[in-house]
Amino acid sequence: MHKAGQLAATILDKITPHVFVGQSTAEIDRIITEMVEAAGATSATIGYRGYQHASCISVNHVVCHGIPSAKTLKAGDILNIDVTVIVDGWFGDTSRMYVAGDIPRKAERLVQVTYDALMLGIEAVRPGNTFGDIGHAIQTYVESQRMSVVRDFCGHGLGRVFHAPPNVLHYGRPGAGPRLEEGMFFTIEPMVNLGRPETKVLADDWTAVTRDKSLSAQFEHSIGVTATGFEIFTLSPAGRFHPTWGG
Numbered sequence: 001m002h003k004a005g006q007l008a009a010t011i012l013d014k015i016t017p018h019v020f021v022g023q024s025t026a027e028i029d030r031i032i033t034e035m036v037e038a039a040g041a042t043s044a045t046i047g048y049r050g051y052q053h054a055s056c057i058s059v060n061h062v063v064c065h066g067i068p069s070a071k072t073l074k075a076g077d078i079l080n081i082d083v084t085v086i087v088d089g090w091f092g093d094t095s096r097m098y099v100a101g102d103i104p105r106k107a108e109r110l111v112q113v114t115y116d117a118l119m120l121g122i123e124a125v126r127p128g129n130t131f132g133d134i135g136h137a138i139q140t141y142v143e144s145q146r147m148s149v150v151r152d153f154c155g156h157g158l159g160r161v162f163h164a165p166p167n168v169l170h171y172g173r174p175g176a177g178p179r180l181e182e183g184m185f186f187t188i189e190p191m192v193n194l195g196r197p198e199t200k201v202l203a204d205d206w207t208a209v210t211r212d213k214s215l216s217a218q219f220e221h222s223i224g225v226t227a228t229g230f231e232i233f234t235l236s237p238a239g240r241f242h243p244t245w246g247g
Helices: 002-018 025-038 105-123 131-144
Strands: 055-059 062-064 078-087 090-099 155-157 164-168 185-188 191-193 199-201 208-210 216-218 221-225 230-232
Touching (some): 002 221, 025 055, 025 078, 078 105, 078 216, 090 105, 090 221, 105 185, 105 191, 105 216, 105 221, 131 164
Antiparallel strands (some): 055 062, 055 078, 062 208, 078 090, 155 164, 155 185, 185 221, 191 216, 199 208, 221 230
């Protein structure tokens, strides 16, 4: 899990200079594919349920599962890049936000709230707590900022499989749901909308967008439950997990 998580995080570090105004999401995905192959790893998403790309790239009102294409980034765009790799049979799954040029204040605030929500959810991870505690920490913070948590998609168990029980909801009640135990591996990956939480999936059967066309953001880490708390497997080696505003 360490090796897989660190490779996924390193790839997202290295893709940073390739995200700029005028760049296509297909070219970003092509570079990611080359990075995965150069590392001797396997992309978990190429061939998964017919998907043919090494990343999902979700721009602006796309909530998740955006398909890379020839469409180019415009000034002010925000985007999530999600990568999952397989190393020695173990899965490393992570995503983070990027920006193209200068972005509006509302978009900057959305990205910050989403990042903070992820970290608050992670801080609720310790043996004896529940998955409801994680969801409650995320939901109450996001809603206090007058934004909404997407309910149609969630985190998941992983390890030697890509998606496994339990579902990790990003909303919930304290004390509800399965209890956390040492040795569990799962993702926490809140999707936060500036508008309402409802989503719809487009005709391609992958791309999920906000129904009200409001902006959406997401951050994702792969987590392990330790004896006393948590370990993040997908920390950015270069400290680039969060976009830094103004350079």
